[in-house]
Amino acid sequence: MPAYDFICKDCKKEFTAFYSIGEYQANPAIRCPLCGSDNIQRKFSGVFAKTSKKS
Numbered sequence: 001m002p003a004y005d006f007i008c009k010d011c012k013k014e015f016t017a018f019y020s021i022g023e024y025q026a027n028p029a030i031r032c033p034l035c036g037s038d039n040i041q042r043k044f045s046g047v048f049a050k051t052s053k054k055s
């Protein structure tokens with residue numbers, strides 16, 4: 001099962017979440033385990049995690 005590294009933009013903490021590919025795509029609402037924010041950025045590959053689209 002792949003691990004995804006994220007960083008929380010609110011509290012600046014890094015964390016790792018484990019998801020299967022299908023699980024990740026089906027349940028993209030990643031939240032910071034520390035502060036509960038969904039303002040999360042994926043760390044690797046320069047790909048941004050899907051968060052709320054405000055722009």
Ligand SMILES: [Zn+2]
Nearest residue numbers: 008011032035
């Ligand atoms: Zn946080």
